[in-house]
Amino acid sequence: MPRAALLLLPLFLLPLAAGGCTPVGVAVGAGATAATASQSERGLEGTARDIAIKTEINHYLFQKNVDLFSAVGLSVEDGRVLLTGSVPRPEDRIEAARLAWKADGIREVINEIQVVDNSDIVDKARDTWIETQLETQMLFDSGISSINYDVDTVNGTVYLFGIAQSNAELQLVINHARNLDYVRNVVSYVRVKGAS
Template sequence: MSRLLLSRLFLCVTILALPVLSGCTPVGTAIGAASSVGVAAVQERSLADAATDTRIRLDLNDIFLSRDLALFSAVGFAVVEGRVLLVGNVARPEDRDYAAREVWAVNGVREVINELKVGPAPGLSQIADDRWAATSLSAKLLGDAAIADVNYWVLVNDGTVYLLGVALSEGEAERVVDHAREVPGVRSVVSHVILKSDPRRAS
């Protein structure tokens, strides 16, 4: 069985098994959070990196939940090879800085990409649209045989799609962005995807 087919089978099982998450934490992030052993075996990142990423996610959940429930509900994040992407809306600039400091304090974090916005959270209608966009884009990536979808994490907040992951080629990375732009209701796309050959992966 091919590596790509294995990744799709693991992701299909994962999607069916996961509950729908609230706030700005979309389905794509949930897929990444569940990929510790089975899915990680067919990802570009190593099993060791996958295990570290899972531990970082658990640590961040614990930190935000125990220290600041408001931030826990407002901040969505994805972790790939120690690179942490923060997405959401916070009330004050200090909250944005605080969240970044808390992430940097977690062992194994190598980069913090702070896309948190200061301002009111999206309304219920926009949250529903964001969830639909995340689910739609995840399905598009899953259905595209030219994309190793298991290497990508999708977060959507207030009509903006944020991408994190490892692309096998520039063409694949561009294809992912193109899919995101085609999802109805998406106003902008921000990609923090790096190439497989990027020297930051070995740092």
């Protein structure tokens, strides 16, 4: 099987993970996934590569420890990996980064996992609310190509990851994030298209 076909395979298998899909539903889901991936800055092949990396890292995390797997958030863009989430021990934070480096095609691992004693359900609900609000604002802002961004929020800190079309677009995203209730900090690992 050609390498490109292997890279694209996860895109078409992704809708199957939802389970209970009819063949028509699978075809529509696979088509929508492929169409969305082709519209992103990374293109279809780049998106497929990143999905393969993310799948491999998740596999390592799950094999090591189910709690670690569920505690770590993961974004991948062009071989760059952003780890977020919260864990109870510093060793868990280090282990997550070590496991991420094991995946093929990794160019950089950014470890923003927080070490906290206990994160309560109210904080998690606020983080989810922040993410939902920010993603909605980005989607409806015509100055932002929201498909190129990943947003993760941990204990009120918003982490931005992806590719901006310009510095002006990135500033719009950061401003949206800063103006939301409960946001304590905004950390951007977004690359600007064309910048080194």
